[in-house]
Amino acid sequence: MRLSSSFLSFEHQQEMNKTSDKQIALAAAVLAATCTGVYYALSSMNKTKNDLIAKVYKDVPSPKGLYYAGHLFSLGELPGHKVTEWQKELGPIIKLKMGIQTWFMIADPQLAHEIFVTRGLTTSDRPYHTYISDFYSYGGKGVVFTKADKRWKRTRTAALSVLAPQRVNEFTDVLLYEADSLVDQLIGRTNSDGQLNPITTLQAASLNVILTTAVGQRVKSADDPLFIEIMAFVNQGMKMGGAEADLSGFLPILTFIDVLTGKKNMFRKFIDNVRDPLFTRLIKEATEGEQDCLIKSFVALQEEYELDHQDLIVVMSDLIAAGADTISVSLSWMFVILSNFPDVQKKLRAEVDAFVNAHGRLPTFEERDQLPYAIAVQKECMRYRPTTPFGIPHMATEDITVRDHFIPKGSVLISNMLGMHMNPDVYPDPETFNPDRFLANTRTMSAAANGNISQRDHYNFGWGRRICPGIHLAEVEMFHVFARLFAKCVIAPPLGADGKERPIDINAAQNAGIVTLPAPYQVRFIPRTDSPLK
Numbered sequence: 001m002r003l004s005s006s007f008l009s010f011e012h013q014q015e016m017n018k019t020s021d022k023q024i025a026l027a028a029a030v031l032a033a034t035c036t037g038v039y040y041a042l043s044s045m046n047k048t049k050n051d052l053i054a055k056v057y058k059d060v061p062s063p064k065g066l067y068y069a070g071h072l073f074s075l076g077e078l079p080g081h082k083v084t085e086w087q088k089e090l091g092p093i094i095k096l097k098m099g100i101q102t103w104f105m106i107a108d109p110q111l112a113h114e115i116f117v118t119r120g121l122t123t124s125d126r127p128y129h130t131y132i133s134d135f136y137s138y139g140g141k142g143v144v145f146t147k148a149d150k151r152w153k154r155t156r157t158a159a160l161s162v163l164a165p166q167r168v169n170e171f172t173d174v175l176l177y178e179a180d181s182l183v184d185q186l187i188g189r190t191n192s193d194g195q196l197n198p199i200t201t202l203q204a205a206s207l208n209v210i211l212t213t214a215v216g217q218r219v220k221s222a223d224d225p226l227f228i229e230i231m232a233f234v235n236q237g238m239k240m241g242g243a244e245a246d247l248s249g250f251l252p253i254l255t256f257i258d259v260l261t262g263k264k265n266m267f268r269k270f271i272d273n274v275r276d277p278l279f280t281r282l283i284k285e286a287t288e289g290e291q292d293c294l295i296k297s298f299v300a301l302q303e304e305y306e307l308d309h310q311d312l313i314v315v316m317s318d319l320i321a322a323g324a325d326t327i328s329v330s331l332s333w334m335f336v337i338l339s340n341f342p343d344v345q346k347k348l349r350a351e352v353d354a355f356v357n358a359h360g361r362l363p364t365f366e367e368r369d370q371l372p373y374a375i376a377v378q379k380e381c382m383r384y385r386p387t388t389p390f391g392i393p394h395m396a397t398e399d400i401t402v403r404d405h406f407i408p409k410g411s412v413l414i415s416n417m418l419g420m421h422m423n424p425d426v427y428p429d430p431e432t433f434n435p436d437r438f439l440a441n442t443r444t445m446s447a448a449a450n451g452n453i454s455q456r457d458h459y460n461f462g463w464g465r466r467i468c469p470g471i472h473l474a475e476v477e478m479f480h481v482f483a484r485l486f487a488k489c490v491i492a493p494p495l496g497a498d499g500k501e502r503p504i505d506i507n508a509a510q511n512a513g514i515v516t517l518p519a520p521y522q523v524r525f526i527p528r529t530d531s532p533l534k
């Protein structure tokens with residue numbers, strides 16, 4: 001039963017990929033034929049429109065119309081690189097005309113705070129119009145992609161209560177088990193294969209944390225049919241949710257391309273035949289089972305928060321997609337970065353060893369103060385290579401003016417995560433990987449994210465009323481993985497055919513919609529012979 005639906009989801013995914021390729025080709029042909037470069041004429045608050053248009057055409061040698069509207073931002077080495085270059089020159093907020101949509105890209109955290117937090121009542125909507133809102137969220141259910149209305153607020157409040165620290169802490173054993181198992185698998189695969197691409201092992205581990213806590217199930221490995229089934233859904237969800245995914249949202253006229261290519265039907269089928277049966281089954285098995293899990297908390301809150309079965313399906317698919325991919329992507333970047341900085345790893349090992357030697361065991365999350373360098377390294381990794389290029393877009397529901405910048409109602413508001421984290425006014429010498437910059441701010445990421453803007457560490461978890469409700473879970477999970485990694489092994493670059501180490505390219509990335517993945521890489525987790533753990 002599971003096996004057949006996993007093939008179904010895989011086929012769907014293949015079909016949908018083909019569809020979006022067809023769609024892009026058609027869009028390019030139509031737009032090239034009608035000289036539609038003008039569809040995304042750009043304007044800036046500080047410079048003239050022509051300056052920006054010239055820039056776009058200089059950087060995009062053979063414009064294929066709206067295809068580039070999204071990929072414009074991915075043409076640099078890292079998604080967001082290109083627009084970050086523009087913003088260095090043009091200022092912390094620029095306006096892009098994307099068909100009928102107006103996008104504001106924001107690269108200054110202080111300004112982002114004024115827009116998203118101070119003016120949060122009018123800047124917390126989502127701009128998803130078509131497939132996501134009609135099919136994925138059943139016209140407004142769940143948390144991630146829905147408008148900031150009363151239903152969203154109710155569902156978000158329920159999600160916040162089930163992801164609250166005291167509730168997450170009840171699952172500490174699960175988190176420890178998965179962290180141990182992940183590190184042991186990474187070392188085991190290095191021992192057996194020499195080196196490995198860790199992404200599926202990471203995805204399976206992150207998925208297991210959210211899957212066990214949410215519905216009381218876990219996958220055995222990346223070959224488990226349930227893993228394949230869920231990741232097909234997660235990958236598709238990440239693509240659908242990317243800021244640039246919705247061509248007809250930019251230009252309603254392009255809806256006919258969706259009709260021609262059957263995209264609409266394909267999405268509907270994906271939701272009806274893949275997502276809904278999968279989550280209905282997971283919810284049923286969880287609620288009928290003995291094990292404690294978050295879905296049971298949701299069911300208990302169902303009446304109070306007026307949630308029906310569809311609400312449960314959408315919110316569970318939100319949590320599983322948001323929880324699985326983001327953490328694995330963040331850890332994957334940490335491996336790439338730290339394989340390039342052996343001295344940083346040496347200090348990490350010394351810090352973990354000192355704790356283990358003093359206490360005879362690894363630290364708990366509550367003892368994190370005793371590992372300030374590990375915390376600073378995690379924060380610096382997330383600053384240096386942000387998990388998402390543009391967070392999840394917000395939308396203005398009214399005309400607003402912030403510091404003389406007029407933002408009309410309906411504008412799409414985008415955090416340029418790379419721009420913010422490479423902003424030299426906030427992080428001196430931003431291109432240098434330097435964990436010491438965070439040694440003075442080792443408070444938890446969730447406290448920093450929900451506190452005063454001057455005390456924020458980084459901006460990876462977004463803003464204001466929409467800020468990520470999974471920060472505590474993410475942070476605890478990453479902390480336990482870190483402690484085990486450096487107590488047990490050294491992260492080393494892969495070996496070339498000549499037996500010499502080949503550094504992993506820290507700038508090579510791939511755009512996966514909402515998240516930015518490192519380009520596929522090989523790495524080694526070499527067991528320590530001097531590990532303090534017996």
Ligand code: HEM
Pocket residue numbers: 143144145156159163210318319320322323324326327330387388391392393394460461462463464465466467468469470471473474
């Ligand atoms: C390193 C890990 C993570 C990162 C970097 C991350 C990042 C983000 C970002 C940027 C947003 C959008 C915020 C905004 O619109 O301003 C978001 C929203 C969200 N995240 Fe996370 N997230 C992570 C982990 C998690 C986990 C573990 C969960 C839950 C299991 C989760 C659940 C959600 C949900 C439900 C939303 C939607 C909130 C809303 O729209 O009201 N995230 N996250």
